[in-house]
Amino acid sequence: MDIINNIDFAILDALQNIHFALLNYIMAFFTYIGEGGAVWIAAALILMFIRSKRPAGFAAALSLIFELIFNENILKHIFHRTRPFLINTSIDTIVHRPSSYSFPSGHTCSAFAAATAIFCFDKRLGTIAYIVAALIGFSRNYFYIHYPTDVLCGALFGVLLGLAAAALIKAFIRRRQTSSSTDRGQ
Numbered sequence: 001m002d003i004i005n006n007i008d009f010a011i012l013d014a015l016q017n018i019h020f021a022l023l024n025y026i027m028a029f030f031t032y033i034g035e036g037g038a039v040w041i042a043a044a045l046i047l048m049f050i051r052s053k054r055p056a057g058f059a060a061a062l063s064l065i066f067e068l069i070f071n072e073n074i075l076k077h078i079f080h081r082t083r084p085f086l087i088n089t090s091i092d093t094i095v096h097r098p099s100s101y102s103f104p105s106g107h108t109c110s111a112f113a114a115a116t117a118i119f120c121f122d123k124r125l126g127t128i129a130y131i132v133a134a135l136i137g138f139s140r141n142y143f144y145i146h147y148p149t150d151v152l153c154g155a156l157f158g159v160l161l162g163l164a165a166a167a168l169i170k171a172f173i174r175r176r177q178t179s180s181s182t183d184r185g186q
Contacts, residue, residue, distance in 0.1 A: 008147035012084055015142055016091065023142075024094055030132070031095050031139040034107040037064050039132070040114035047118070047125075055169050056121035063113035063158075063165035071109045071157060076101040084144050091144045098145065105146045108137035108154030109161070116162025120170075133158075 033039040040060060047057030081103035085093050100106070111133035119126020137155055140146040146154075 004149055005147075008149055009084065009088070011148045012088075012141060012144055016144070019142075027135075027139040027142045028095055030135040031107065031143060031145070033132075034111055034136040034139070035096075037067070037110040037114070039136075040064055040110055043114065043118070043129070053122065053125075055173060056118045056125065059117035059121060059162070059166045059169040060114040062168060063117040063162045064110055066161040066165055067106070067110045067113045067158065070161065071104060071154070072100075072106050075104060075157070076106070079103045081147075081150070084147055088144070093143050093145060095143050095145065102146055103150045103153065104157055105137065105140050105150040105154035107140050108133070108146070108151045109158040111136045112155045112158025113161040113165070114158075116159045117165045117169075118162075120163070120166035 041064065044057045044060035044064065047053040047060060050057075080101055083098065083102040085091050085097060112130075115126060115129035115133040118129045133155070137151045140151055141148055
């Protein structure tokens, strides 16, 4: 575990060398839109109101529910990982310092969960969502809020949650279509 921590801190410390005012504002934007999954909740709601995008919206919403249950309320409490800024107290994180556990990154997990769910239904929108998700995840390392392994594992777990949500929505749609065609055949 010491090797992983040393690599994590080496990356975080190296990122401190690329800070400058404009990049700080850009990264702060991405970190703040990820707070509480806000951008993803908004995206899911918007997609739900567009008939052709509705399945993507429901899948994104379900993926966020999965993230809240499994990542925020189970995994973080199993691992109890202390955030990096609490270990290296000389760093000014610039943005709000969360009080929850660090592993895995909730911002990143929810971002990749929603992006994956959207991608499963709409490749173009999903690609845009993945770019936003990656920037949100990177911003968490940029500001010393999460270790790189928190972000990496958050992204991977988010992809799994997004795939699960999309599979459930697709199964629901198939079941509904099958029952509708059965009803029409009678």
